[in-house]
Amino acid sequence: MKENQKIRLGISIGDINGIGCEVALKTFEDARMLDFCTPVLFASNKIVSQQIKDFGLDIKFNGVRDAEQALEGKVNIVNVGKDAPNVEYGQATKEAGEFAIRSLRFAVNALKENKIDVLVTAPINKNNIQSEDFKFPGHTDFLAQELKGESLMFMVTDELRVGLLTDHIAVKDVAKAITPKLIRNKVATMEESLKMDFGIRKPKIALLGINPHSGDNGTIGEEDDKILKPTIQELFNKGTLVYGPYSADSFFGSDNHKNFDAILAAYHDQGLIPFKTLSFGKGVNYTAGLDKVRTSPDHGTAYEIAGKGKADESSFKEAVFTAIQVFKNRTEYLKLTENPLKKQKIRRGG
Incomplete structure (x- = not known):
């Protein structure tokens, strides 16, 4: 330009x-x-x-x-x-x-x-x-x-930003697709976008759990304990302000999302249903990371x-x-x- x-x-x-x-x-x-x-x-x-x-x-x-x-x-x-x-x-x-x-x-x-x-x-x-x-x-x-670049599907408004770990894949394939490497890449892309594209100097990011109640300590699936929690801790120890995993069913209803600059959902509907419910008509789909x-x-x-x-x-x-x-x-x-x-x-x- x-x-x-x-x-x-x-x-x-x-x-x-x-x-x-x-x-x-x-x-x-x-x-x-x-x-x-x-x-x-x-x-x-x-x-x-x-x-x-x-x-x-x-x-x-x-x-x-x-x-x-x-x-x-x-x-x-x-x-x-x-x-x-x-x-x-x-x-x-x-x-x-x-x-x-x-x-x-x-x-x-x-x-x-x-x-x-x-x-x-x-x-x-x-x-x-x-x-x-x-x-x-x-x-x-x-x-x-x-x-x-590393693309991230990022739904945004002035008050709410929701990104996706996995986007257009079948629900049956979600758990297998989520790996420590994927989490690290998506969190890094989101953090960089929040700094560069939205002017947030030290962003706080929340991750939603994969399973109901984030697995209930392994009772409803082990992915949250074995994949999400250790990777989140690793990233936090390196200086990234990332927290979770949070149980998705109550996260938005309790207004917990207002405590973070962005939320990273595990799969498409987990992130887009609350986003569109809260923001329909005002929301924007932004492809971050490119x-x-x-x-x-x-x-x-x-x-x-x-x-x-x-x-x-x-x-x-x-x-x-x-x-x-x-x-x-x-x-x-x-x-x-x-x-x-x-x-x-x-x-x-x-």
Whole structure:
């Protein structure tokens, strides 16, 4: 990003038969949003025009061939192919899945080439995106392959942050997947993200137990005693403020989560059910640990209301603001932590 240039925010359009395009366009119908960033939608003029008309939105967009050509103060559209599928609201079609992945690939390539600064992904359908060329259960796993770093699925609001030890895997496989190495990696990623992306100098992290009541001293499974507890103690002894394991059933209801900067849940629903219950509509899915910033809203395609103009853009708007703030925090953090001697060597070396 050039000095004095607004953050260039890329948007992969997601499933065009869901609510993704609708909430993205509703977000930027508010012209004040253009004061914060320059949006670049990876979609098609045809699809965007249709959805603007269908939802009676007051938006004029600027078609560009490349994200680098995006104009500030405009909603910019990069066409991701000549043939755009027909929109069939509420339907899970193969064509919509293929277009969602085409949009995602274009957006990620632009992110890797620094043509956009951050990426916000609209919701996809995890079934109709599958193909010989795309065998990922969702955005996070694909981004982990394409971008550098150790990825962490991190659900965030101003008051609550919940990360996952394991994300899109079957419940029957959870206990086997959780190892001391995985715990160390995820805790390290979470701690670094809290410092770099959220400005928390010495974060406190809570781990939730794998089994009910964290195993009840081995009565309901031994994983908590044999894997979680010793690893947590090891990390704490090395200076990381990590605590637990806590029994997941009472942790949020007792407001214990308010004592920590972030919570690391053992598996998907253990973390996302309380998060979405407490924060639905305000939550953001952030992929922490990568060398680029990516966020998304905390909801899915919502086929049941697609095309009806009822979709609430609040979570998408929060995803935009979070991406912008994380990018700014990270940029400032990296400036402050740069090694002055290293910079001096670079200058001397020409």
